[in-house]
Amino acid sequence: MMLIPLLLALAAAPEKPAKPTAGQIAEAAPASSWGAIAAEDLLVMDFADGQRVVIWLAPDFAPVHVANIRKIARSGFWSTATIYRVQDNYVTQWGGGEDKAPPAGIVVQPPAEYEWVPKAAVRNPYKDAYAAVTGFTASGWAVAGDGKRQWLPHCYGAVGVARDLAPSVGTGADLYTVIGHAPRHLDRNIAVVGRVIDGMGALSARPRGTGGGLGLYEDPKQFIPIKRIAIASDLPAAEQPRFQYFKPSAKEFPKILEARANRGPPFFDVPSGAADLCNLPVPVRKVP
Secondary structure, three states: OOHHHHHHHHHHOOOOOOOOOHHHHHHHOOHHHEEEOOHHHEEEEEEOOOOEEEEEEOOOOOHHHHHHHHHHHHHOHHHHOEEEEEEOOOEEEEEOOOOOOOOOOOOOOOOOOOOEOOOOEEEOOOOOOOOOEEEEEOOOOEEEEOOOOEEOOOOOOEEEEOOOOOOOOOOOOOEEEEOOOOOHHHOOOOOEEEEEEEOOHHHHOOOOOOEOOOOEOOOHHHOEEEEEEEEHHHOOHHHOOOEEEEOOOOOOHHHHHHHHHOOOOOOOOOOOOOOOHHHOOOOEEEOO
């Protein structure tokens, strides 16, 4: 007999007001809260099936590797590049040309650009499982550190330089992106040189490989050819993609972090009060 009154009481209970999402907060912010990403810092990958991937390069943190990547893109070395490895919940890897001489002018043995003296960063108020100190640089990058050193974390979409065993650090001729749960054990062991900011599905939704337990494509016929890899500033103006990042210095940025950490009604009822650094990506948007 008590069920009907209870249902009536629940039906009459006012709904909790919807809480703005991080995306809504970012889009409502003034134009001054957004900064332009330089075309020189965008690596564009076009596939024969019409899909495009755009990678935001990080020259402030891996200057030698990024300089190599620009030279490799401009040299034509990647004219036969393919995706040759897709390991489920781990990485998609591309490049190729181990039998080819490296492009002229690149640094064949770059320094290990895995960590550096900390650069100024907006503090992340939420504890990270892998690093004692985390935050966001003025240029829009999430960074991890221990107070003495700082590094870019291997979050979903992070782009790293494939390498052989140490002392090899890789040249940048072969790259990978994280397509699964953030493998933070790779932090400070491999150079992170950028972040996929558009077209992630063209890398994460490819058929999985089975070779060597590493997701390698065993049959060369499985290799996925890449039609073109170019620096955006080298493309005709009409073809250049344009993107902006949300400035961590903007007054709305703490609200964005809070909204990601404590998502609200109507779906979420209980705030978490915590957020992994990799769940706090700096917003990026495409400019028409």
